[in-house]
Amino acid sequence: MYIIIAGGGIIGSHIASLLVQEGYEVTVLEQSETALKKLQGQLDIKTIRGNAATPKTLKEAEIERADLVLAVTNSDETNMITCFMAKEMGVATTAARIRNIEYSGYFVAPAKSPTSPRKIVRPKSLGIDVFINPEVEAAREIMEILAGFYSTPVDNFANGLVQIREFKIESEPLAGTRLGALTLPKQSMIVTAVHQGEITAPDKDFILNEGDSLHIAVSAENMDELGKIFIQSKRPAKRVVILGGSSVGVLTASGLQKRGIKVKIIEQDPVRCQELASQLEKVDILQGDGTDRAFLLEQGVSSADAFVATSENEEINILSALLAKTLGVQRVMVVVNKPGYIPLAEAIGIDIAAVPTILAANKIIRFVLRGGVISASLIEGQQLEAIEFVTSAQALIANKNIAEAGFPREATVVAIVHNETIFIPPEDKIIKPGDHVVIVTPPESVQTIEKLFK
Amino acid sequence: MRINAVLHYLGLIITIIGVTMILPLLWSFFHKEAEAVSAFTISMAVSIAVGLILWRFIKIKEKNISRREAITLVAVGWICISLCGALPYTLCGALPNFLDAFFESVSGFTTTGATVFTDIDGQYQGLLIWRSLTQWLGGMGIIMLFVALLPLLGIGAARLAEAEWTGGQQEERLTSRMRDTAKILWLIYLSMTALEFILLKIAGLSNFDSIVVTLSTIPSGGFAAYNLSIAAYNSLLVEGIVLFFMVATGVNFGLYYFLLWRRQPGKLFKNPEFRFYLLLLFGAALLINLDLIINMGMSISEAVRYGSFQTAAIMTTTGFCTADFNTWPPLSKAILLFLMVTGASAGSTSGALKVVRILVLAKYAYRQIKNAFNPSAVIPLKLGGNIVPEGIVNKTVGISIIYFSVAVTGFLIMSGLGLDTVTALSATVSAMGNVGPGLGLVGPLENYAAIPALGKGVLIFCMIAGRLEFFTILMLFLPAFWKWK
Numbered sequence: 001m002y003i004i005i006a007g008g009g010i011i012g013s014h015i016a017s018l019l020v021q022e023g024y025e026v027t028v029l030e031q032s033e034t035a036l037k038k039l040q041g042q043l044d045i046k047t048i049r050g051n052a053a054t055p056k057t058l059k060e061a062e063i064e065r066a067d068l069v070l071a072v073t074n075s076d077e078t079n080m081i082t083c084f085m086a087k088e089m090g091v092a093t094t095a096a097r098i099r100n101i102e103y104s105g106y107f108v109a110p111a112k113s114p115t116s117p118r119k120i121v122r123p124k125s126l127g128i129d130v131f132i133n134p135e136v137e138a139a140r141e142i143m144e145i146l147a148g149f150y151s152t153p154v155d156n157f158a159n160g161l162v163q164i165r166e167f168k169i170e171s172e173p174l175a176g177t178r179l180g181a182l183t184l185p186k187q188s189m190i191v192t193a194v195h196q197g198e199i200t201a202p203d204k205d206f207i208l209n210e211g212d213s214l215h216i217a218v219s220a221e222n223m224d225e226l227g228k229i230f231i232q233s234k235r236p237a238k239r240v241v242i243l244g245g246s247s248v249g250v251l252t253a254s255g256l257q258k259r260g261i262k263v264k265i266i267e268q269d270p271v272r273c274q275e276l277a278s279q280l281e282k283v284d285i286l287q288g289d290g291t292d293r294a295f296l297l298e299q300g301v302s303s304a305d306a307f308v309a310t311s312e313n314e315e316i317n318i319l320s321a322l323l324a325k326t327l328g329v330q331r332v333m334v335v336v337n338k339p340g341y342i343p344l345a346e347a348i349g350i351d352i353a354a355v356p357t358i359l360a361a362n363k364i365i366r367f368v369l370r371g372g373v374i375s376a377s378l379i380e381g382q383q384l385e386a387i388e389f390v391t392s393a394q395a396l397i398a399n400k401n402i403a404e405a406g407f408p409r410e411a412t413v414v415a416i417v418h419n420e421t422i423f424i425p426p427e428d429k430i431i432k433p434g435d436h437v438v439i440v441t442p443p444e445s446v447q448t449i450e451k452l453f454k
Numbered sequence: 455m456r457i458n459a460v461l462h463y464l465g466l467i468i469t470i471i472g473v474t475m476i477l478p479l480l481w482s483f484f485h486k487e488a489e490a491v492s493a494f495t496i497s498m499a500v501s502i503a504v505g506l507i508l509w510r511f512i513k514i515k516e517k518n519i520s521r522r523e524a525i526t527l528v529a530v531g532w533i534c535i536s537l538c539g540a541l542p543y544t545l546c547g548a549l550p551n552f553l554d555a556f557f558e559s560v561s562g563f564t565t566t567g568a569t570v571f572t573d574i575d576g577q578y579q580g581l582l583i584w585r586s587l588t589q590w591l592g593g594m595g596i597i598m599l600f601v602a603l604l605p606l607l608g609i610g611a612a613r614l615a616e617a618e619w620t621g622g623q624q625e626e627r628l629t630s631r632m633r634d635t636a637k638i639l640w641l642i643y644l645s646m647t648a649l650e651f652i653l654l655k656i657a658g659l660s661n662f663d664s665i666v667v668t669l670s671t672i673p674s675g676g677f678a679a680y681n682l683s684i685a686a687y688n689s690l691l692v693e694g695i696v697l698f699f700m701v702a703t704g705v706n707f708g709l710y711y712f713l714l715w716r717r718q719p720g721k722l723f724k725n726p727e728f729r730f731y732l733l734l735l736f737g738a739a740l741l742i743n744l745d746l747i748i749n750m751g752m753s754i755s756e757a758v759r760y761g762s763f764q765t766a767a768i769m770t771t772t773g774f775c776t777a778d779f780n781t782w783p784p785l786s787k788a789i790l791l792f793l794m795v796t797g798a799s800a801g802s803t804s805g806a807l808k809v810v811r812i813l814v815l816a817k818y819a820y821r822q823i824k825n826a827f828n829p830s831a832v833i834p835l836k837l838g839g840n841i842v843p844e845g846i847v848n849k850t851v852g853i854s855i856i857y858f859s860v861a862v863t864g865f866l867i868m869s870g871l872g873l874d875t876v877t878a879l880s881a882t883v884s885a886m887g888n889v890g891p892g893l894g895l896v897g898p899l900e901n902y903a904a905i906p907a908l909g910k911g912v913l914i915f916c917m918i919a920g921r922l923e924f925f926t927i928l929m930l931f932l933p934a935f936w937k938w939k
Contacts, residue, residue, distance in 0.1 A: 002630075025630040033843070041521075044612040046630045049843075062716075 004029065004066045004091075006052030006082045007073030008039045010337055011097065011134065014357045015070060015364055017043055018382050021443040027061045031073075053081040055089075063089045070364060072097040072132065080126050087127030095130040095364060099247065132363050134356030138310075138335055139251035141354045146237045146256065146306055149227060151331060151351045155377040156220075157388045158417040158436040162424065163220050164191060164377075164386055167230040168213045168351075174230065175212075180204030185225040188218035189425040191414055191440050192384060197343040199383045211346065215379055217386075217414040217438065219422045237261060237305035237331060243290040243320050244311025245269075245276045248335055248356070252308065253283050264299065266290050267311075290320040296327060306331040314341055321350045339381055358382075379440065386414070386440045389453045393433040397452045401430045408448050411441035458512045459519050460527045464534060465508025467527075467600055471535045472501030475542070477587060482580030490578040493546035501538040517610070522935070524613035528597055529930050532918055535596055536560045539588050548577055557902065557910045562588030563596070564921035565803065567676025567773040567890030568913070570903045574681050579662055585677045586669035592921070593673020593803040594643045595619060602636035611636075617926050619801070628711050642710050643803075647672045650699045657691045667692075671699045674804045676773030676890035683775040683898070690759065693776055697763050704731060704770035704798030726838035727810040731799050734809060738793055739765040742786045749783040761786070769793040771805040773890025780897035787893055791880060794887045795857075805888030805920055807857055814842060814850045856924045861886060864916050871909045881905070885913040886920035 001024050005012050008030030016039075019026050026045050029052040030036050036047050050057035052073060063069070069086040071079035076098050083094040141153045152166045169175050179193065179202055190202040194213045200206065202214070218226050240256055242249045245267035253263045257280070264284040267273050273287045288295045290311065301307060307324035309317035309332075317334045318341065325332045333351045336342055345352055358378060365385070366376045376387040391398055397405040402413050416426040417436040423429055431437060439449060479494035519527070536559045543555035554570045561568045562585050571577060591599070597618040601611045612632040628635045647668055654664040666679040680686035684696055705728060712721035722728055739762045746757040760777035767774045768790045779790060797806025814835065821833045834841045861882055868878035873895065880892030881902070891898040896905070905913065919927045929935050 020631070025634075027630055033845075040612075042609060044609045044632050046627045 001025065001067045002062075002065055003027075003068045003070065004058075004061050004063065004086075006069065006071040006079065007097075008032075008035045008047065009072070009074060011072045011357045011360050012070075013039055013043065014339060014382075015072065015361050016045055018361055018365070018378075018443060020045055021382065022446050023444065029057055029061055051078070053078045053085065055085060058082075058085060058089065063091060066091050067093065069094045071095070072360065074099070076100050076103055080128065084127040093129050094127055095132055096128045097132045097134065097360065098128075099133060099135055101133075101136070101247065101251065130363070132360050134360040134363075135247040136251060137359040137363060138248045138354035138356045139255060141359065142248075142252045142308055142310075142333065142335075143255045143259075145333070146240060146261070146308075146331070147259070148236065149224075151333075153354075154223075155386060157386070157415065157438045158422075161220055161417055161420065161422055162217060162415045162436075162438055163223055164215060164217045164379075164414070164438075165223070166194075166213050166215050166379075167226075169208045169210055169230075175208055175210040177208055178204065179206040179208065182229070184216070184229070185218070185222040187222050187422055187424045188216055188226055189414055191215040191217050191386070191412065192379065194380055197346070197380070199380050211349070215384075217424055217440075219424060239304045240264075240306045240308065241266065241299070241301050241304045241324070241329075243307070243309040243317065244313075245272050245285075246310050246312050248354070249308075249310040250276065250280065252310065253280055257282050264304075266296075266299070291316060291323060293323055293327075296320075296323060301329060302327040304329055306333070309334040314338060318345055318348075318350065321345075322348055325350065342381065382443060384440050385443050385446060386438060387446065387449070389437045389439065389449070391431055391433050391435045391437060391453060395433070395453045397431050398433045399430060401428045402426060403428055405431060406452065407439070408441065408445040411439055411445055411449060414438045414440050455520065455522045455526065456514065459514045459516075459523050460530065461508050462512045462514050463509075463519070463527055463600075464531055465505045465510070465512065466604070467505070467531045467596060468501055468534055468538055469505030469509060470600065470603075471538050471591070471596070472498050472505055474587065474591060475501065475584070478542070478580040478584035481583050482578060485579055487578045487580050489546045490542070490580040493542045494580065494584070496545055497538065497541035500541060504538075519610040519613065521613050524610065525617050525926055525929055528614060528617040528922065529926050531597065532563065532922065536563050536918075539563060539584075542581060542584055546578060546581060548581055553907055553910055554903070557914055558585065559588060560914045560917050561890075561902075562586075562675070562677065563592035564888050564917040565589045565593050565673045565675040565771070565805065566885060566888040566917050567670065568885065568896070568917075569677065569890075569901050570910075572901055572903050574679065582666055582677075582679055583662070583669075586666045586675065589673045589675030589677055590647070590669040593675065594640055598636050598639060601633055602640050618922065628708050638711055638715070639707050642707050642714075643672065646699065646703065650695065653695045654692065657689065657695060659687065659692065663687070667696065670774070671696055671772060672703055672803065674700065674703050674770045674772040674798075674802070674888075676767070676771075678774060681899070684763075685776045693759070693763055696774060697766055700766045700770045700772045700774070701735065703772075703803050704735075704766075706799045706801035707803075708801050724838065727799050727813065730813050731809045734793075734796065735766060735769055738769065738789050742782075742789055745783050745785045745789075749785070764790065765793065768889060769796065769804075770798045770802075771887050771889045773884075775891060775898035778897065778899050780893060780899070791883065791893065794880070794883045794889050794892075797887055806886070807854065810837070811850050811854060813837065814847060815854055818847060818851060853924060856928065857886070860916065860919060860924065864912050867912050868909055871906045873905070873909070881909075881913060882916060885916040888917060888920055 003019055003024050003026050005016050005028045008028045012028060016026050016028050020043060028039060028045055028047050031051050036049055039047055048061050069091050071082040073079055079096040083096045086094050145153055154163050154165045156163055192199045192215050193202045193206050239262045242253055242265045245265055249265060253265055256263050264286055265276060266286045266288055268289055270287050273285050277285045286299055301324055307329045309321045311317055314336055321332045321334045334345055335354050336345060336352055337357055342352055362377050378385055413426055415424045415438040416429050418432060441449060475494050475498040482490035482494060539559035540555040543549040543558055544552050549555040549558060557570050595618045597614050601615050615632050615636060628638055650671060651664050651668045654667055663679055670677045684693060709722040709725055712718045742765055743757045743761040746752045746761050747754060763776045764779050795807055796812050797808050798804035800808040800810045817835050824833060825831060835847055864882035865879050868882055877894035877896055881896045884892040896902055
């Protein structure tokens with residue numbers, strides 16, 4: 001499969017590195033010489049310099065034999081035109097990153113009568129099959145976390161029957177215990193253990209340290225039971241401070257506010273504050289420096305339930321989140337774009353609310369590469385991938401038990417769902433046609449496994 | 455920099471070289487060359503043993519390698535494979551002096567084809583096959599083979615290939631993954647080798663002659679099976695076949711990929727370097743032919759036959775001979791000396807500066823002159839309608855400066871050793887361009903045996919530096935490269 005990625009920024013290079021790992025043929029188009037140099041120094045891929053929204057560059061990238069075009073430059077207009085041209089030139093699937101929320105408003109704009117929404121611009125007529133809006137995804141994820149008891153988002157499989165969630169080891173008594181000594185609820189299985197950003201196979205003698213985390217697969221009904229082992233339960237947030245009037249911040253604020261949660265936004269730029277104030281009427285807009293301790297105290301940050309740092313400056317996000325934590329805020333979260341900062345934030349005990357780049361990559365593998373029928377998501381950056389397969393009758397592994405199915409050694413079968421009956425861990429169950437199978441594997445082996453299910 | 459990572463992969467490369475010795479070993483075995491058999495057996499055992507020890511016992515955690523490690527690996531790798539390759543020459547007694555053997559080995563792997571053998575006709579066939587095989591391995595690049603064969607993950611492969619591939623630019627990558635590119639290049643290389651071998655067999659050469667000539671032509675090497683080189687066959691057909699393949703291997707191999715795989719002949723025929731290469735080749739051949747007819751009184755058919763073959767042989771840096779151009783008129787010799795500097799296309803198996811660089815340099819000079827009377831003029835440097843990025847222009851100017859600095863230094867040292875001007879200059883330029891024969895005492899019918907030991911050392915450096923296009927080797931001499939490990 002040949003994939004062309006337009007845009008070699010953070011999102012583009014992240015997706016490219018994932019796709020290369022999975023063994024796809026990838027070419028990246030990028031206009032800026034500096035970004036190209038950086039990309040060439042990091043990845044073993046073909047790069048072409050030029051504006052992706054021109055036929056010349058697309059032809060140079062041999063668009064005629066491309067199976068998929070991902071337009072992820074930071075310009076929505078470029079992305080739309082790139083997809084439009086790619087479709088005209090015969091590409092089967094396209095996906096575009098559209099950041100501007102107003103565009104999504106225009107796409108389904110209210111017509112004269114409010115009851116009949118009329119589409120002004122149809123995405124299909126622009127040749128775009130899948131939209132990626134990392135900011136919207138990020139905001140959605142933040143809201144989901146704030147509404148629940150957990151500090152990490154959940155990944156759903158088999159129509160939500162099976163869930164995988166990351167649990168942090170926050171303090172005693174869990175820190176210091178052996179993994180074998182944990183009593184997990186029924187229908188659950190530890191997928192992987194993470195120590196200082198490195199994944200390790202969860203064997204019984206693994207000693208949990210503070211700051212480590214476990215990715216656990218569990219049936220949805222047992223999730224809360226599992227949660228009680230790991231988390232001092234956090235009540236859903238009622239008062240939230242958001243740092244930064246970025247699009248993620250605005251989306252989160254308006255979403256929370258609609259759910260009746262009291263929201264304050266701290267933004268440094270006075271002009272931006274004016275815009276925000278006219279846009280979000282019921283939200284308190286505070287103009288000031290998020291890294292100023294006195295200012296945060298004065299604005300009552302210490303009595304907030306949650307502090308979410310969403311500004312476009314990631315360094316400031318991490319600093320102010322740390323500050324809020326010392327002020328006694330129970331839930332402190334940051335939005336990080338550079339995947340390299342994730343271990344840094346985790347090391348100082350700040351939860352990562354969302355990494356838009358990874359969310360974008362998630363969406364792409366879920367909806368574009370795997371056809372959208374099944375779920376797929378990334379674990380710990382992109383070290384592992386959890387994928388759901390539906391066993392077809394002609395599949396190589398149909399009616400075989402797991403041991404003899406011939407899965408690669410590095411892959412783990414986490415769950416099998418047979419007619420809504422969940423098996424976690426599946427032990428040596430026989431895989432029947434129609435079963436949903438959840439597998440965790442390094443990205444390198446995904447293509448091998450896909451063949452087994454064909 | 456992790457020394458153990460370099461040593462680990464170095465072990466693998468040495469092992470590969472050891473394994474390739476099986477070919478001359480078998481040949482010697484079936485032709486009952488007892489001494490050569492034992493020499494190859496020992497060399498093979500030593501190389502494989504050393505290689506395996508390095509590879510198995512020096513473990514590395516992180517498989518990927520950094521740019522610095524890649525450069526060191528390529529430079530040290532080339533020196534080490536040359537050392538291994540020198541063993542058979544010494545062990546079988548053909549070249550008792552190890553420096554001579556090392557010279558012959560370096561000359562082989564760098565596809566120079568300069569020999570220290572005073573009498574080639576009397577050597578073991580197995581040894582002559584090994585000599586040609588070293589060229590064949592070095593022509594496409596031993597590191598390229600390594601990248602193609604081993605699933606070295608990710609960017610490490612690209613870094614390695616970049617440090618070895620000549621005239622390489624990121625933009626010229628054929629496929630997304632460097633490993634696939636390496637595989638394609640080796641496939642093209644193998645097919646050309648097979649094709650030439652078959653044609654030479656049809657032309658009536660023996661198995662031995664066909665193998666030696668083929669393995670020397672395709673990598674543009676130049677080691678022949680006889681003292682008289684290609685002239686020994688005295689066959690117009692053989693000369694024609696060799697001529698065709700010399701010219702064909704002077705073309706960027708990537709263009710063949712576009713022609714054969716992608717069916718885009720335009721990429722080949724509209725390529726500015728390809729066009730300039732042919733123009734220069736035909737222009738030089740025409741001038742030499744005329745010079746030979748007018749100033750030396752050769753008949754037209756002879757002039758075309760010898761003049762054209764020699765022009766192509768020197769320009770593609772192969773270095774085969776059908777005539778003693780030492781006796782040719784001054785203009786012909788001067789043109790040949792110039793062609794030793796230009797070489798053929800980037801991305802081909804030929805050495806020297808490459809014509810695309812000459813093209814860029816010429817346009818650069820033109821721009822400088824234009825800017826001299828109008829400093830505010832902004833003139834982009836274009837090749838075939840595409841703007842050459844300033845970074846590449848800078849690199850081209852830089853490599854040319856280094857090329858000429860090394861040439862001047864080598865020339866001075868060689869002169870200091872008492873060699874006459876023509877010999878000193880042509881030997882240095884010929885070694886740097888991986889051509890083989892020079893003029894004067896190192897002319898087409900002569901050899902390098904008479905060059906003093908220090909001179910051989912200088913030429914060995916020139917050959918390796920020229921093959922790896924200077925930066926890779928010269929970086930090792932910078933103190934800053936070694937600091938801050």
